[in-house]
Amino acid sequence: MTTKAYGAQAADKSLEPMTIERRQPGLHDVQIEIAYCGVCHSDLHTVRSEWAGTLYPCVPGHEIVGHVTAIGAEVTDFRVGETVGVGCLVDSCQHCDSCHDGLEQFCENGWTGTYNSPTKDAPGHTLGGYSQRIVVSDKFVLKIRHPEEQLAAVAPLLCAGITTYSPLRHWEAGPGKTVGIVGIGGLGHMGIKIAHAMGAHTVAFSTSESKRADALKLGADEVIISKDPAEMAKHKNRFDLILDTVGSSHNLDAYTTLLKRDGTLCLIGVPEHPHPTPSIEPLIFGRRAIAGSLIGGIAETQEMLDFCAEKGIVSDIELIRAQEIDTAYDRMVKSDVKYRFVIDIASLAS
Template sequence: MSKTYSYAAQNPNDALKPFQIERRTPGADDVQMDILYCGVCHSDLHTARNEWNNTLYPSVPGHEIVGRVTAVGAAVKHFKVGDLAGVGCMVDSCQHCASCAEGEEQYCENGFTGTYNGPVFGGENTFGGYSDNIVVKEKFVLRITHGEDANLAAVAPLLCAGITTYSPLHHWNVGPGKKVGVVGLGGLGHMAVKIAHAMGAHVVLFTTSPNKREDGLRLGADEVIVSKNPDEMATQANRLDFILNTVAAPHDLDAFLNLLKRDGTMTLVGAPDHPHPSPSVFNLIFKRRSLAGSLIGGIQETQEMLDFCAKHGIVSDIEMIAMRDINGAYERMLKGDVKYRFVIDMATLKEQASAA
């Protein structure tokens, strides 16, 4: 075991503060890495503040991790000391259920183990990327293929925001000839626009903010619709093959279901703290439309996403922060005051630890 410096929430009401945790000594199939950058996901805030009523304290959030390998176990085959590597939302799963066998560990029937906050169905706590190092089984470590000269800090959010949007776009066969709606332009939405555009789809962005029109076009949207404007919304009725809805706040789903063609699907990836109003059944049955949900992706698909993004030069739009600024970043995130993802420079944590 080794002592590791981190930032943790001790309860739902207090700010995150410096905290020492223990990491296991790397085993035969483990990869140890120093964390260079860690993205800040809205799930971090939900968990730190126990808004999903399942937080294990102390809580060390962070599941958008880019680091450099510092040690590998004797059985590790695909990583060596000095390699760039990534860790996303999972660090383990049962490995024997049907979903795991099919490479869909995120849907593990026995519950995957989160990078922080432990197994889905309960168990020993795990500590995430707001720390200076991490030890993870090789099977759950990703290769960073963007290269040393890339903006590695901007690669970090791909490990959650990237795969959360890539997975449904890939599953529902988004590509050339498809007209795809993206609802919301935040941490998830801006990645969805970039990825759907790179897949060759015609991308329509829906936002409540008229001032995001220019940004949406810059990111790759072909059209930007202000969803509060009924006339603009009417121009898209029955025109979309697929909609990826990234908005986490409860809202009227019927307004968007109306925009789908026959046999179109709207997939939800935002996780509201209160349920959406129930959609009308008639909007579904009269056009054979589908309303679906999607989680992250399995490890193989996450690697595919990283390789796809490297090939197309896709990274997240980020604002870098120091570790000590995380509590202020949470408050700004609640106000939507970030374009479009905070990333922590973990060197600032090391500096803080050495000065302590």
């Protein structure tokens, strides 16, 4: 089955229209007509081969929202016409300890990404959501309960939403907890919204005074300008959890010293170069921890979507046509978006 898509043939080539193959739905498959696909910084890194191992042709996209158009004979949880989503995962081994625990993102035998992962389907690796349709195992399809008019802004929840929700949930953000969010971008703006909705006292960290008003509007109770050492020093031993969303190398000591005893600095941004080695003393003398977190499993992603639907949470987006994707990538590099681009997949028809 052929479908229109947008992708790159090489790292130094612009994204362009292409025709790709999708398998016919098997017994446990769901076929989805894609309406919207969010644009993640991972898409840019992969397309431009800034991370090792890009397979071409590369069709990115793992923040997918659409409608079911066909189901396999043994699919029972979905029906034609239903609004659904697909995130970063489309398969895992299903038998390791992590998979048994519903933590497919930590599959010990390697999970299958929505794009750029080996697969039996042509062309030998997965092709993502910058396309008109996709076929996915029913175990990795999610129900979307937001209203139709919000669907474009729901798409980034499938990556940015779950990437921030999972650590907030794991470290029990909520009433009585003080949570910091470092960086006010695609991930950070979702972290602020979700932490606030969970009932935590939410503090945004930004290097820029100009982002103070935006952070407060997103739901932050306070804003700290992180490049001001005197201001940072006022908040030592204060935070239960700090979620660091920044995707560039920086000094972690500035944040570990702000943690309470037994507090955690959780890293979810992947820097282009390793962070400077953190000082050990703040960790030892406060039993503090530096940890990491990766998206979420399917059950937790469904929980996040339901939570966001209940609370009325969506991403702040700029809707674009597929033909504008290279310009969008260039703007992402400059942080010139508030806060996520989303592709209107209807534009592929032209």
